[in-house]
Amino acid sequence: MKHWTKIAAAAAATALIGSAAIAEGLFAPNLSYRTGPFAATGIPLMNGQKDYMAMLNARDGGIGGAPIDFAECETGYSTQKGVECYEKTKGEAIVTQPWSTGITLQVLPKTNVDNIPILAPGYGFSPMMDGKTFQWAFNTPSGYWDGADMIVQYLESQGDLSGKKIAFLHLDHPYGKEPIPIFEQLAAEKGFEFTPIPVGLKEMQNQSAQWLQIRRMRPDNVIMWGWGAMNAGAITEAVKTKYPMDQFIGVWWSGHDADLALVGDAGKGYKSISWSFPNLDAPVMADIKKHVVDAGLSDSNETEMNGVFYARGIIISAILSEGIAAAQAEYGTAEINAEQLRWGLENINMTEERIAELGLDGMVPPFSTSCANHTGHSGGWMLEWNGTGFDKVSDHMTPNVDGYRALAAEKAAEYATANAPWPTNDACDAES
Amino acid sequence: MLYRTAGQFKTSYKADQALFPVRQDAILLGIIMVFAWVIFPFTASEFAFQTMLIPVLIYALASMGLNILTGYAGQLSLGTAAFMGVGAYACYKLLTIMPWMNPVVAIFLSGFFSAGIGVVFGIPSLRIKGFYLAIATLAAQFFLVWLFEKWAWLYNYNASGAIQVPNTTTLGTYVTGPLASSMTQYYVVLGIVTVMTILCINLTRGNLGRMWKATRDMDIAAELIGINLMKSKLIAFAISSYIVGVAGALYVFMWKGAAEPNLFDIPLSFEILFIAIIGGLGSILGNFLGAILIVGLPVVLNLLPDALGIPISSALVEHLNIMIVGSLIVFFLIIEPHGLARLWALIREKLIIWPFPH
Numbered sequence: 001m002k003h004w005t006k007i008a009a010a011a012a013a014t015a016l017i018g019s020a021a022i023a024e025g026l027f028a029p030n031l032s033y034r035t036g037p038f039a040a041t042g043i044p045l046m047n048g049q050k051d052y053m054a055m056l057n058a059r060d061g062g063i064g065g066a067p068i069d070f071a072e073c074e075t076g077y078s079t080q081k082g083v084e085c086y087e088k089t090k091g092e093a094i095v096t097q098p099w100s101t102g103i104t105l106q107v108l109p110k111t112n113v114d115n116i117p118i119l120a121p122g123y124g125f126s127p128m129m130d131g132k133t134f135q136w137a138f139n140t141p142s143g144y145w146d147g148a149d150m151i152v153q154y155l156e157s158q159g160d161l162s163g164k165k166i167a168f169l170h171l172d173h174p175y176g177k178e179p180i181p182i183f184e185q186l187a188a189e190k191g192f193e194f195t196p197i198p199v200g201l202k203e204m205q206n207q208s209a210q211w212l213q214i215r216r217m218r219p220d221n222v223i224m225w226g227w228g229a230m231n232a233g234a235i236t237e238a239v240k241t242k243y244p245m246d247q248f249i250g251v252w253w254s255g256h257d258a259d260l261a262l263v264g265d266a267g268k269g270y271k272s273i274s275w276s277f278p279n280l281d282a283p284v285m286a287d288i289k290k291h292v293v294d295a296g297l298s299d300s301n302e303t304e305m306n307g308v309f310y311a312r313g314i315i316i317s318a319i320l321s322e323g324i325a326a327a328q329a330e331y332g333t334a335e336i337n338a339e340q341l342r343w344g345l346e347n348i349n350m351t352e353e354r355i356a357e358l359g360l361d362g363m364v365p366p367f368s369t370s371c372a373n374h375t376g377h378s379g380g381w382m383l384e385w386n387g388t389g390f391d392k393v394s395d396h397m398t399p400n401v402d403g404y405r406a407l408a409a410e411k412a413a414e415y416a417t418a419n420a421p422w423p424t425n426d427a428c429d430a431e432s
Numbered sequence: 433m434l435y436r437t438a439g440q441f442k443t444s445y446k447a448d449q450a451l452f453p454v455r456q457d458a459i460l461l462g463i464i465m466v467f468a469w470v471i472f473p474f475t476a477s478e479f480a481f482q483t484m485l486i487p488v489l490i491y492a493l494a495s496m497g498l499n500i501l502t503g504y505a506g507q508l509s510l511g512t513a514a515f516m517g518v519g520a521y522a523c524y525k526l527l528t529i530m531p532w533m534n535p536v537v538a539i540f541l542s543g544f545f546s547a548g549i550g551v552v553f554g555i556p557s558l559r560i561k562g563f564y565l566a567i568a569t570l571a572a573q574f575f576l577v578w579l580f581e582k583w584a585w586l587y588n589y590n591a592s593g594a595i596q597v598p599n600t601t602t603l604g605t606y607v608t609g610p611l612a613s614s615m616t617q618y619y620v621v622l623g624i625v626t627v628m629t630i631l632c633i634n635l636t637r638g639n640l641g642r643m644w645k646a647t648r649d650m651d652i653a654a655e656l657i658g659i660n661l662m663k664s665k666l667i668a669f670a671i672s673s674y675i676v677g678v679a680g681a682l683y684v685f686m687w688k689g690a691a692e693p694n695l696f697d698i699p700l701s702f703e704i705l706f707i708a709i710i711g712g713l714g715s716i717l718g719n720f721l722g723a724i725l726i727v728g729l730p731v732v733l734n735l736l737p738d739a740l741g742i743p744i745s746s747a748l749v750e751h752l753n754i755m756i757v758g759s760l761i762v763f764f765l766i767i768e769p770h771g772l773a774r775l776w777a778l779i780r781e782k783l784i785i786w787p788f789p790h
Contacts (some may be wrong), residue, residue, distance in 0.1 A: 105690045
């Protein structure tokens, strides 16, 4: 029974921390996952994000003169821990970066009440692109529906799709199911046969049944929406069953260097659509080397820093810092709050010039967000594994957003009805 | 000294069989109740509500349901999370089909669905025991989670396959959904858990409880003295699943706010089983102690480095946390294999005879 006193002590401790955590600068916490089953993919992303912010602090003294307090709160990709972190940080934070579909789902309805922007770059619920409904959520620069559309565009550029068979190997989870409506719509339009093949969370590392099905079906292409251990599982299984790698395409989360390094040359030809690219010659990499790595502030290593995921982490932090900078310019203060950052994230304008100015040449396609368009639809490049790293094998592709704008609006409206009363921002016009 | 029982005479059978034969117990419980009902709600921060107070109560309730089945009736079950899922999905369907329904009523009703499913999966217990029965309930675990994924009607054909808690009101205040305040939700949870706990204490002290204990200790002997095993086991399954189902509905509607099918997968079953075992099988108090240790303590440990101003990375804290909680579990089970409730009982006994040990 005396354990109850522990709760009391904890409550007191929380109150204490709540008041003590008001640090100088801008508090932009990251709900990281360096532990747990998805740590292998999480660590390079987290390191990239952290190192970019550390570089800004060291080189420029933060953003607009305000240092960034980029604290991490460890979730281990668990929803429960994620909500714990959200509750712990939301008081002073200007942004929340949930880093998992499960956490995003739980936090999304609360953001309207707590008034704090969610930054979910390249993941989360695709209809979040509708900024009118999802005022506080941002999945810049590209959503899953954009990715699905670009993959189909790429396949079409390789030859007519009608009559072809495309298998869709996906994690049987909200994340994996996300692009299915777009693929089904495109399959009907372009006349290809689309077969979803789910991989259960428990079968991620043993996909023999799924690959047996693929072998029997002989699809012209396999598209993969995998995460964590599922990617490595699928790639090794594809090599084992001798599936032609150049017909195998993954989403951006399925293009992790370490997964492909496992098979090395046997993985040559594997492709992944991506809105980020590790350009090692970009000035930002040299700055990070100089200000962060050489100063001993980085947790990363050489191999990891050459990879796609580390570079993506940099881009994600760059998007956030652009949002912060936009808000600072608009409101004329360095110490912006969550509400002002929301405006900033809605007014990111990443032009070619701005990308070059930031030293991110060739690492992210240009894009801009607006009040109604919270995604930006940057488009991306098709990357191909060459045995040791990823190469760009396509020009900058852009998704055909008009194809699913109506669907996004419909899903967003459905979400708003299910969560009524749900305020929408009617000041925005629907155009993006 | 504090627990001296000298002078507390029992002059009637009724007094002798009272819930609190020792006056100090009642006083202690009263103090805890004041804390739970008055002091915590008015001092706790949003963070404390969401990460400690509400989840500890909900986990304790789920564990209590399991304890009725495993601790009192002796039927080992690994399907707790699935039965929680039945409660949660039933509550979701009730509230979306009949939006006018009071959410608290819906939560109580959803337990009945879970009880029905529990009885069905309890039928094998009439023929098999122990580990074999655990495997049969494991089947429930796999089958039901699969059903939550595949039966799209359950989640109203939502594209992502998840259920979202709607905003609902009772007496003009939001009780469920993102608009509900943590304090309201805490009081609803606390109210339901209190009612359920009183129910459980009385059930386990009464006729049914004795029947269950006889079944647990030796079912052949129980049958010989005239206990209907079928009745005893199936009632245990029904009541246990009812409580677990209510806990599941609370879990999603009063705390999580959204749920995907794999939330109700086997790790949750194990977590609740651990709470029951570490707290103490065959006790009601143990569920609360176990939930505090398994659910509340890691949160407190996570806060410590920050509160003490020790600069270590969040990932390292998490690793340390897992190690500390793991070793505490081993430690407690070594010093008292029957769980925390038994440990408390021993401490209390020592306090009663203190300072003159036998």
